[in-house]
Amino acid sequence: MAFFILRRLGVMLLTALCMTFVVFLLTNLPPNLEKLAKTQAGSRITDTEVTSWLERNGYAAPILLRYGEWLGVWPADLVTDAEGTPIGGRCLRGRSGITSADEVPRYCGVIQGDWGYSTKYRVGVAEIIGERLARTGILMFWAFATMVPLALIIGVLAGMREGSGLDRSLSTFSIASTSTPEYVSGVIFVVVFASSMVGLKWFNGSAKSAVDGVTFENFTLPVATIALYGMGYIARMTRASMAEVMTAQYIRTARLKGVKFSTIVLRHALRNALIAPFTVIMLQFPWLLTGVVIVEALFVYPGFGNALVEGAQNNDIDLLLAVSVVAVVVVLVTQLISDIGYAFLNPRIRVS
Amino acid sequence: MEPMTWTGALGPYLNPAIQIAALALAVSALANILVALFSANERVQYSEHGAVLQSNATLRFTRMAMGLSLAALVAIVLGYILGGILMPAGEKGIVGSIASRFTPVWIALAVTFVVSIAFKKRLGLYGHLFDNVIGMVGFGLVMFWVFTAIFADAIVPFDPVQDVISGMKNKAPGTPLPNPAEGQFTHYLLGGDALARDVFSRMVMGSRVVLTIAPAATLFAFMVGITLGVPAGYMGGKFDTVLSFIANLVLAFPVILLFFLLVTPEIITMGVPTYMAAVLFLFPIIFLVILWNSRFHTRTGLRNLLVALTVLIGGWLYLGLAWDLDPFGLVSIPGGVLIVFVSVVFVNSPTVFRIVRGLTLDISTRDYVAAAQTRGEGPWYIMLWEILPNARGPLLVDFCLRIGYTTILLGTLGFFGLGLPPESPDWGTSINGGRGLLQFFPFPPLVPAVAIMSLVLGLNLLADGLREESLRD
Numbered sequence: 001m002a003f004f005i006l007r008r009l010g011v012m013l014l015t016a017l018c019m020t021f022v023v024f025l026l027t028n029l030p031p032n033l034e035k036l037a038k039t040q041a042g043s044r045i046t047d048t049e050v051t052s053w054l055e056r057n058g059y060a061a062p063i064l065l066r067y068g069e070w071l072g073v074w075p076a077d078l079v080t081d082a083e084g085t086p087i088g089g090r091c092l093r094g095r096s097g098i099t100s101a102d103e104v105p106r107y108c109g110v111i112q113g114d115w116g117y118s119t120k121y122r123v124g125v126a127e128i129i130g131e132r133l134a135r136t137g138i139l140m141f142w143a144f145a146t147m148v149p150l151a152l153i154i155g156v157l158a159g160m161r162e163g164s165g166l167d168r169s170l171s172t173f174s175i176a177s178t179s180t181p182e183y184v185s186g187v188i189f190v191v192v193f194a195s196s197m198v199g200l201k202w203f204n205g206s207a208k209s210a211v212d213g214v215t216f217e218n219f220t221l222p223v224a225t226i227a228l229y230g231m232g233y234i235a236r237m238t239r240a241s242m243a244e245v246m247t248a249q250y251i252r253t254a255r256l257k258g259v260k261f262s263t264i265v266l267r268h269a270l271r272n273a274l275i276a277p278f279t280v281i282m283l284q285f286p287w288l289l290t291g292v293v294i295v296e297a298l299f300v301y302p303g304f305g306n307a308l309v310e311g312a313q314n315n316d317i318d319l320l321l322a323v324s325v326v327a328v329v330v331v332l333v334t335q336l337i338s339d340i341g342y343a344f345l346n347p348r349i350r351v352s
Numbered sequence: 353m354e355p356m357t358w359t360g361a362l363g364p365y366l367n368p369a370i371q372i373a374a375l376a377l378a379v380s381a382l383a384n385i386l387v388a389l390f391s392a393n394e395r396v397q398y399s400e401h402g403a404v405l406q407s408n409a410t411l412r413f414t415r416m417a418m419g420l421s422l423a424a425l426v427a428i429v430l431g432y433i434l435g436g437i438l439m440p441a442g443e444k445g446i447v448g449s450i451a452s453r454f455t456p457v458w459i460a461l462a463v464t465f466v467v468s469i470a471f472k473k474r475l476g477l478y479g480h481l482f483d484n485v486i487g488m489v490g491f492g493l494v495m496f497w498v499f500t501a502i503f504a505d506a507i508v509p510f511d512p513v514q515d516v517i518s519g520m521k522n523k524a525p526g527t528p529l530p531n532p533a534e535g536q537f538t539h540y541l542l543g544g545d546a547l548a549r550d551v552f553s554r555m556v557m558g559s560r561v562v563l564t565i566a567p568a569a570t571l572f573a574f575m576v577g578i579t580l581g582v583p584a585g586y587m588g589g590k591f592d593t594v595l596s597f598i599a600n601l602v603l604a605f606p607v608i609l610l611f612f613l614l615v616t617p618e619i620i621t622m623g624v625p626t627y628m629a630a631v632l633f634l635f636p637i638i639f640l641v642i643l644w645n646s647r648f649h650t651r652t653g654l655r656n657l658l659v660a661l662t663v664l665i666g667g668w669l670y671l672g673l674a675w676d677l678d679p680f681g682l683v684s685i686p687g688g689v690l691i692v693f694v695s696v697v698f699v700n701s702p703t704v705f706r707i708v709r710g711l712t713l714d715i716s717t718r719d720y721v722a723a724a725q726t727r728g729e730g731p732w733y734i735m736l737w738e739i740l741p742n743a744r745g746p747l748l749v750d751f752c753l754r755i756g757y758t759t760i761l762l763g764t765l766g767f768f769g770l771g772l773p774p775e776s777p778d779w780g781t782s783i784n785g786g787r788g789l790l791q792f793f794p795f796p797p798l799v800p801a802v803a804i805m806s807l808v809l810g811l812n813l814l815a816d817g818l819r820e821e822s823l824r825d
Contacts, residue, residue, distance in 0.1 A: 015600070015601055015604055018601055019601065019604065019605060022605075023609075023613065026613045026614070026619070027613065029618065029619070029622050029624075030622070031618035031619075031621050031622060032616075032618050034618075035618060157389075161388075164388065165384060165388060165415055165418075166384075166385055166388045166389075169381065169384075169385070171816075172486070172813075175809065175812045175813060175816060176809055178812060179756060179805060179808035179809040179811075179812045180805050180808075180809075181760040181763060181764070181804070181808070183763060183764065183767045183780070183783055183787075183801070184763075184783075184801040184802075184804055184805045187783060187787065187790060187794075187797050187798055187801040188798065188801060188802075190790050190791060190794075191790065191794040191798050194791055195790070195791045195792070195794050196791065196792060197794050205790065205791045286604075286606065289606045289608060290606065290607055290608045290764065293608045294608075294764065294767065297767075297768070298787060305608075308608065308609060308612065309612070309768070312609070312612035312613065312616075313612075315618075320609075320613075323609065324605075324606070324609055327605075327606040327609060328604050328605075331604045331606070332604060
């Protein structure tokens, strides 16, 4: 078991390295760096000014070296003027009032715990990511708290009598929910519940005020929008697993003994039927990231997804790298948990 | 010119009727669920025909009520459409006018269904689809959009991009034009958007964009996934390990981050889409060449002919699509569309790869594969002519699902304004254009949103029907 986890952690590290390198490569393409220089130093600067800005701020070194700087395994370049006062470089970003090169650390990468400096928000990346993740965490929590129980109930009800009318109507509902992406259901929800045309105006069409405190009015629509799209998939998996369990020998034995149907479902079938959906639920986490980005854009909620969008639009290299690290860690950790959890829940599986 | 009402002259008769039918359907569906939950479902009845399972009387009653009210609802909706087409021009209402604009689509749909049902015994899996209500509904929805895309030029009353009519900005559905020219259509059926273009025409034309890119991109993703997945599953070893690692790497990449990094004007100026297309578009040609060679290598004449044809036609398309170097100047894609296409293929291929690999691992243990190996067939023949045809059922189902997923991805790209030009009528871009004023002028984003939903729903239902019918065989 320990070896299995260690190996998975090794693969995880390798994946994260490859991924961040790809992100680094893409964000450091010459036109992207030029865009960065123009957003930082003014959009009307000439090409020579762009080059000198990039050199002054430590973006001119070869890409592998700068990736090493970001990782913290290569000493960061420090650009100094004629008197030796540092004027730019990776380790200088976000620090002010420094007069001599000795005050600047030589290494400032991820290994040293320095996630870099966001050129868009002009603060440390760690600070932004922490704040944004907390906000998105609240959104995700409520989305999961609605999605998972509802999906399990729908799946169990549909799967307990395969082919019945109840099964058909619930299955059709699940299919409909998987075919409603967030930007569609969000638009429909806002039109129905928040627009002046329908006039219900039960909820807010914007979640901006949720930053100061989550209320029923400002959070229902975003949560419902995220939950709806993921729900159908979990419900379908639960249904399949439940339907399979209901054909098992021991269920038939219980039925023939004359056990009440509700007891069979709740006591005998339910526990075994919930093993497979556990995996599916864990694997929904990475899927939710896309949903979160869309919902945060649609409902103007400044969370993690919003940071991704802003970072990409402004080519905020360090922010995007941190975002991708968080994303890959979420993906791989949930995969790991789902594998280990599956082995724990299902006594027939042994991890080797 | 008067503004149109939704239902025109039919409204006073059909509107109350449809309300009653909808209410009846809701009540009976709820009653059906409650009865099914709280009563014993079936009991064995003994009669002169022997023992039969019979559901209880209340349940049969609620089920019948549900069926009847559903039938009534469908009949009334059909009444709106048919009545709308038959009504004189001034009294059609919005629903009726839209129904008459779609006339070629209705005719094509009717012909398709009549012909298919008449010959369903001879049509294999496709014919079986018409035994399945869910599959039929899905097929109907999909074909509706396919025919809409085909006949879009005849359906649209206005040009979706160029017709900007002053005074029609953010107008409600059914608003008449201020001073229509001779022979011009007189109303904006579903209102005007923020740039005073016709929402209805944009929705119809958008189907053409979506239904060209989504199926084509899915097909390419399948070509890539199959060409790499079958050998990975069949041969295993280092090849499999490396490819699986790359596939998992791409899958661990959040789709949305990849889109934001790849689909930008800066990346297009660097020529990245061209290089990606150059690699990805090679796969169909490789696939076909190996396919012909493995089957016909003993009949050199036929093999040479097929390979030559594939290389010529494929190479011509390849030069045009990937490198924009078509010697005849016929085939080319603009950079914005190419990057959208390529990134959608790129995101989809690893999943297809994993599915194909899994299926191959499963099928290669079968006896007919062992028989082919004993016969001394080459590995490529076994992979492409023994294993692949036997994986077609699950792959077909996944293909339908994946077109739906690709449609959603395209919508996501449009929603963030990535790739396609901002005036493009595709549905995601239209939603993006209208979402800012969503609470005040809901129609510009709502109409394409419903269009996406119905197309994806149709594809998912079709996949469900196909799965059920192929399992039955």
